[in-house]
Amino acid sequence: MEIKPVKGAHDVIRDEASDYNRIEEALIRIAEVYAYEEFRTPVLEHTELFTRSVGDSSDIVRKEMYTFLDKGGRSLTLRPEVTASIIRTIVNNKLYANQDFPIKAYYLGPVFRYERPQAGRYRQFSQFGIEAVGLDSPLIDVEAIALGYNCLKALKLEDITLKINTLGDEESRNNYREALRRYFEGHITNMCPDCQERLKLNPLRILDCKVESDREIIKSAPRIHDYLSIASKDRFDKTVNLLDSLGIKFDIDESLVRGLDYYSEVVFEYHFISSSGQTLGALGGGGHYSELVSEIGGPSLVGVGLSFGVERLVQVVASEKSLPDYASFVTFYVMPVGNVELEKVYEINEKLRRFGYPTEMSYEIKPLKTLFKKAERRNALFAVLIGEDEIKNDTLTLKNLRTQEQTTVAMGDIERVVDQMIYEVLQAIDEEEK
RNA sequence: GCGAACGUGGUGAAGUGGUUAACACAUCUGGCUGUGAACCAGACACUCGUGGGUUCGAUUCCCAUCGUUCGCCCCA
Numbered sequence: 001m002e003i004k005p006v007k008g009a010h011d012v013i014r015d016e017a018s019d020y021n022r023i024e025e026a027l028i029r030i031a032e033v034y035a036y037e038e039f040r041t042p043v044l045e046h047t048e049l050f051t052r053s054v055g056d057s058s059d060i061v062r063k064e065m066y067t068f069l070d071k072g073g074r075s076l077t078l079r080p081e082v083t084a085s086i087i088r089t090i091v092n093n094k095l096y097a098n099q100d101f102p103i104k105a106y107y108l109g110p111v112f113r114y115e116r117p118q119a120g121r122y123r124q125f126s127q128f129g130i131e132a133v134g135l136d137s138p139l140i141d142v143e144a145i146a147l148g149y150n151c152l153k154a155l156k157l158e159d160i161t162l163k164i165n166t167l168g169d170e171e172s173r174n175n176y177r178e179a180l181r182r183y184f185e186g187h188i189t190n191m192c193p194d195c196q197e198r199l200k201l202n203p204l205r206i207l208d209c210k211v212e213s214d215r216e217i218i219k220s221a222p223r224i225h226d227y228l229s230i231a232s233k234d235r236f237d238k239t240v241n242l243l244d245s246l247g248i249k250f251d252i253d254e255s256l257v258r259g260l261d262y263y264s265e266v267v268f269e270y271h272f273i274s275s276s277g278q279t280l281g282a283l284g285g286g287g288h289y290s291e292l293v294s295e296i297g298g299p300s301l302v303g304v305g306l307s308f309g310v311e312r313l314v315q316v317v318a319s320e321k322s323l324p325d326y327a328s329f330v331t332f333y334v335m336p337v338g339n340v341e342l343e344k345v346y347e348i349n350e351k352l353r354r355f356g357y358p359t360e361m362s363y364e365i366k367p368l369k370t371l372f373k374k375a376e377r378r379n380a381l382f383a384v385l386i387g388e389d390e391i392k393n394d395t396l397t398l399k400n401l402r403t404q405e406q407t408t409v410a411m412g413d414i415e416r417v418v419d420q421m422i423y424e425v426l427q428a429i430d431e432e433e434k
Numbered sequence: 435g436c437g438a439a440c441g442u443g444g445u446g447a448a449g450u451g452g453u454u455a456a457c458a459c460a461u462c463u464g465g466c467u468g469u470g471a472a473c474c475a476g477a478c479a480c481u482c483g484u485g486g487g488u489u490c491g492a493u494u495c496c497c498a499u500c501g502u503u504c505g506c507c508c509c510a
Binding site: 059064116127259281 | 503
């Protein structure tokens with residue numbers, strides 16, 4: 001029986017792997033432009049980290065975590081998100097000790113959620129994200145939003161909708177939650193079973209419900225904006241105004257609540273409207289949190305975070321063709337010709353590689369017809385033909401596969417000649433692309 | 435967790451209750467012993483996802499199961 005990948009996991013190979021690389025590099029570059037530093041944390045964490053941070057009432061904790069007991073009887077979980085791990089590291093390493101805020105971290109790596117796979121949804125997927133911890137200011141909230149915005153810009157994605165909302169501070173939310181509870185209690189018997197459950201656990205989640213008949217009821221529910229404290233209202237106004245003056249377009253969406261319990265104040269999501277109409281859900285999202293650091297055992301510090309789903313970005317970039325195609329290539333394809341000694345050919349191949357040029361050779365003697373096909377498949381710039389004559393005369397025959405020009409070069413001159421030739425070829429390719 | 439569609443070579447994809455399962459692309463071999471993208475001739479399905487049932491006979495019909503894809507929920 002053939003062994004297949006685990007459901008919801010996926011292999012990324014060849015050209016797709018280079019797509020991932022390019023996109024990840026672009027994201028990292030933006031994070032570094034904003035002066036964030038990379039944090040790498042383990043994929044495995046104590047389950048408690050997530051029950052305490054992401055929250056018992058969230059779907060993620062309730063039904064989507066890969067949780068198991070290790071041989072020592074500890075309950076461990078494959079991380080379903082990485083914010084909690086970043087905060088844990090900050091707390092464990094007391095990075096807050098020197099009071100130099102904000103602490104800025106970016107991360108990139110796999111996360112795991114046990115869900116039904118579908119378009120743009122995997123059980124193991126990659127998240128790229130940032131956290132800025134310790135500075136309580138709308139400036140840093142806006143920075144996170146702007147950073148995400150510029151990530152999408154860097155990937156040349158147009159048609160992005162930025163949705164933002166505020167959940168207010170604890171006081172606002174408590175008042176609002178109570179108001180919602182009072183309102184929905186009158187309607188709950190007419191609502192879907194999920195909402196009945198949500199009312200008990202976290203009435204804010206009801207706002208996110210997509211059931212048609214429930215939406216009618218939700219329409220006239222109390223609004224967060226009527227329950228905001230002065231401070232929260234002021235903070236949100238500042239956030240919105242700053243976004244405006246930065247020229248970042250957004251829609252205020254009062255139904256945006258997000259599925260992780262730790263958020264407060266501003267929350268946001270980036271949505272992409274594809275030309276083909278396919279929806280992938282949010283490409284990324286994030287928000288501000290005020291209790292998370294102390295819940296994980298640190299001092300009372302606030303933070304703001306943002307994360308993107310790398311698979312979704314790759315998928316959107318591919319379907320929109322927003323980045324130019326990139327084909328991998330080798331500079332040289334080395335061909336043993338006639339009855340040459342393969343060992344001699346390999347020595348030359350090795351030498352070319354030591355010069356630092358991507359080089360592949362045919363490790364067997366094959367008809368030239370076949371070898372040229374292989375060279376073409378690898379997008380080789382030059383064929384390097386090595387037969388008995390070349391070995392005897394200590395030369396190489398180089399064929400430019402684009403122009404068909406062929407020259408014989410003395411081994412001693414190789415490095416110099418080849419540098420020049422490669423330069424010319426790359427110039428020519430550039431020209432063509434324009 | 436709920437709902438739908440689909441599972442035939444490396445890939446794309448026809449097809450049928452009956453003995454050789456189309457076609458195309460890719461690959462390999464030769465025509466062509468050191469110069470290829472063309473052409474010609476060959477090669478390539480010991481389980482038609484897996485298990486069971488109906489039948490004289492099943493890749494085809496039925497059931498189950500697994501898997502893939504898509505939708506709901508939720509999110510990235």
